[in-house]
Amino acid sequence: MMKFKVAIAVSVVLVGSQLAMEPIKATPVPNAKSAPPLQPPAVVLGFAGIAQLDCVQQLEAGEYRCARYWAEVTHLLKSSVHRDVESQFPPHLQRQLAIADQSWAKFQTQHCQQMTQRLRNQPDFPLAMSVCLAKLNNDRILELQWGGQIITRQSRDPRFESLLDQLKLRNSSVQRQWEDYRTQHCQVEKAIFPFNNLRLAECHQRLRQARLEQLEDFFAAPSRGLDLFRGDALPGIRELNCVDGTQIGLNRCAVYWSQMTQSLRSRILQDWLRRLSWQHGRAFKNAEMFWQDYHRAHCNELVEPVKEGSMAPMVYHRCLAKLNNDRIADLKGIATYEPDEDVRSQLTPQQDKIQQLWDRYQAEYCKFESQFFGNQMRTKQCPTRLSKARLRHLKEMMNVR
Numbered sequence: 001m002m003k004f005k006v007a008i009a010v011s012v013v014l015v016g017s018q019l020a021m022e023p024i025k026a027t028p029v030p031n032a033k034s035a036p037p038l039q040p041p042a043v044v045l046g047f048a049g050i051a052q053l054d055c056v057q058q059l060e061a062g063e064y065r066c067a068r069y070w071a072e073v074t075h076l077l078k079s080s081v082h083r084d085v086e087s088q089f090p091p092h093l094q095r096q097l098a099i100a101d102q103s104w105a106k107f108q109t110q111h112c113q114q115m116t117q118r119l120r121n122q123p124d125f126p127l128a129m130s131v132c133l134a135k136l137n138n139d140r141i142l143e144l145q146w147g148g149q150i151i152t153r154q155s156r157d158p159r160f161e162s163l164l165d166q167l168k169l170r171n172s173s174v175q176r177q178w179e180d181y182r183t184q185h186c187q188v189e190k191a192i193f194p195f196n197n198l199r200l201a202e203c204h205q206r207l208r209q210a211r212l213e214q215l216e217d218f219f220a221a222p223s224r225g226l227d228l229f230r231g232d233a234l235p236g237i238r239e240l241n242c243v244d245g246t247q248i249g250l251n252r253c254a255v256y257w258s259q260m261t262q263s264l265r266s267r268i269l270q271d272w273l274r275r276l277s278w279q280h281g282r283a284f285k286n287a288e289m290f291w292q293d294y295h296r297a298h299c300n301e302l303v304e305p306v307k308e309g310s311m312a313p314m315v316y317h318r319c320l321a322k323l324n325n326d327r328i329a330d331l332k333g334i335a336t337y338e339p340d341e342d343v344r345s346q347l348t349p350q351q352d353k354i355q356q357l358w359d360r361y362q363a364e365y366c367k368f369e370s371q372f373f374g375n376q377m378r379t380k381q382c383p384t385r386l387s388k389a390r391l392r393h394l395k396e397m398m399n400v401r
């Protein structure tokens with residue numbers, strides 16, 4: 001019973017903090033007749049959010065915070081995509097998009113509260129709210145991209161109608177919120193593509209398909225749980241699957257990836273610091289400061305050969321993202337790379353200076369692990385584990401040149 005109360009309390013805080021992160025200001029509606037013809041927004045990336053983090057499936061010792069990380073980074077990505085799309089709209093469509101988003105936020109909250117209740121007797125219950133929020137954030141990210149493939153299921157799928165009846169949701173508040181959201185969202189899409197007479201119907205069909213999948217998960221939850229991915233996954237956030245092959249699109253994807261990994265790394269660092277004593281915290285902060293010096297210097301050096309080209313932002317932000325993931329792996333005591341060759345002999349003078357920054361970080365972080373974990377296997381493996389990551393960084397640098 002205590003676990004249930006704690007989980008509900010955490011869920012309420014999580015929903016409140018997520019919704020508070022994204023204030024939306026309504027903008028007065030101008031004269032629609034004077035509005036210029038609209039161009040489809042440039043943010044058509046084709047990725048469906050952030051894949052499940054590696055630690056979501058780990059419930060040992062109350063490890064529920066990772067699911068919360070997933071909800072937070074998907075919310076951050078959704079907010080970033082929302083801002084980029086909104087910035088390309090005239091004021092009257094910004095207001096329409098804001099109304100759609102408000103309806104969606106109410107639907108998301110109610111749907112995930114109901115999902116949590118349905119999982120009350122499942123082992124996945126403590127994760128339910130966070131995982132549900134993350135999955136719906138991913139759905140919204142895809143819907144905000146105004147592109148993607150049109151779903152070919154029947155427009156009146158009998159499974160959809162049957163599930164609404166079986167779950168007693170047909171006239172529910174949560175279903176009304178979703179229908180309000182669909183109406184507002186598809187009106188925006190209709191305005192973006194005014195010469196495509198099928199666009200409104202396609203939008204309704206596409207959102208209905210997403211809602212059907214949510215209903216199927218909801219229906220199966222009491223017997224199946226959250227249907228989490230149970231395989232092996234690397235720490236951090238996998239690279240976003242951006243199908244926009246233009247350099248602008250690839251650059252934007254890389255920036256998003258960099259921002260999300262930075263956010264996840266910061267949250268993990270904060271949780272570490274809350275658990276450390278003053279003495280261990282000081283050593284931990286020193287190691288993080290040294291890592292940040294290396295992080296900036298390495299990626300600046302990596303991008304140097306292409307810094308005048310259009311691909312420079314992509315190269316730089318991919319580097320930042322990969323190193324953020326490596327730092328997350330360091331914090332978990334995981335080696336993510338097995339080198340097939342030693343490339344340290346190919347260091348240039350500038351890279352040798354960066355190597356000194358790395359050596360300083362490695363020494364300080366392994367010192368921290370020695371103090372905190374004592375004479376454990378993780379402590380003994382620390383220098384070797386971190387050196388493997390550095391070898392991969394060097395190999396990638398050689399590949400850019």
